[in-house]
Amino acid sequence: MLTYTEENYLKAIYHLSGEDQREVSTNAIAEALLTKPASVTDMLRKLADKSLVHYVKYQGVSLTRKGRKEALLVVRKHRLWEVFLVDKLKFNWDEVHEMAEQLEHIQSTILIDRLDAFLDYPSFDPHGDPIPDQKGDLKIRKKFLLSDVPVAFSGKVIALADTSPVFLQYLDRLAICPGCAIQVTDKIEFDGSLELLLNAKKKIVISNEVAKNLYVH
Amino acid sequence: MLTYTEENYLKAIYHLSGEDQREVSTNAIAEALLTKPASVTDMLRKLADKSLVHYVKYQGVSLTRKGRKEALLVVRKHRLWEVFLVDKLKFNWDEVHEMAEQLEHIQSTILIDRLDAFLDYPSFDPHGDPIPDQKGDLKIRKKFLLSDVPVAFSGKVIALADTSPVFLQYLDRLAICPGCAIQVTDKIEFDGSLELLLNAKKKIVISNEVAKNLYVH
């Protein structure tokens, strides 16, 4: 069994190491968890003792197969609870993170599987992120940053790089959400801002900063 | 804000002090929380410092108005989650206690109020226990132990003194649950066992031990 804190560390390392599961630095973890580097070092030793991470002093850390699985089971719980909060309790997608942050630590496999069934086996959370299965397996979709895509590109928003409330609220105002159809009608050289056709009917302009936080396919 | 452990202590003291909110002993709390008397003493001093309990060394403990309110808010969360688990996730009433024991510590007033609405403002949990309101107020119903009631008594089961899985499973077998109509058709002098008419159609016999764990009105 993992402690509350160990689960949070594993999840943070998982998120920080990205698609390619690269090594994560002590400072990066400290910043993500609002803690100090010294505390992170202690915990890394503890996680290494439990074979949850590969850790060599001064050389960063990465998840073992076991650690990655545990991390993904926490991610599964987090995202399923988010779906519950938005679909059933009618919260807005920018309000659910804090609550899911606690709910993800409820320990009961049967509970989370029943919740999964109750929600009708969703594949994605309200922010467009995929939900791992019972075994902690995740199917990865190819995705591109909207800021890297060429003019005339046509596709759908499938995920967000930033999921902070301010960004989510701004997306609400722009009427952008995962699933939206997007066509890049123009790209401004000067500042990288984009002119888009949203859902084949609405014309909008977004800054490069926004485009860098939207994944499309 | 209360810690996870403080919430558990307050709830235990609330349950142990009963209807009339009598003083609770250190040993009783230790037994209820599967901990040692020495640990309880430490915590009582801490709770007293926070004005959550009235505590005089060697003389037992009782909840202050503030402590009672906090305890009832935990009870509210516990019972609402139990309703969710049984009504929505289709768990049996004997399976939900452990999970609710964790869920009751999720900290978000708005979450629990939304859950309340989602469940259609239930008044009782799956075991027949009343659910306190947002302010931590509870309406108490008069109730009698089935074992104390005279022959020919007619009424309904409204709560259980014991809610352990074994007892709940036995009640399932007898088809007794909160809300059931009960008529006492005979009482055996020898061992206090009762002959009942259940829901005006089924005749059953229960031991005095069972009758002592059923509340009726």
Added chain:
DNA sequence: ATAAAAATTTAGATGAATCTAAAAAATAAA
């Protein structure tokens, strides 16, 4: 009323998770 038993509290330790301050190692700059 005194002695024995039970309940409760204190003293001192432990493990988990955190911190600050100082030392050591790795990286970047001159």
Added chain:
DNA sequence: TTTATTTTTTAGATTCATCTAAATTTTTAT
């Protein structure tokens, strides 16, 4: 390639919740 800067780790404390063993207080029994 030295030196300076940044990153990371160690050393030593702190807080929370727990424990065991010993000392107190209260309660019960003789």
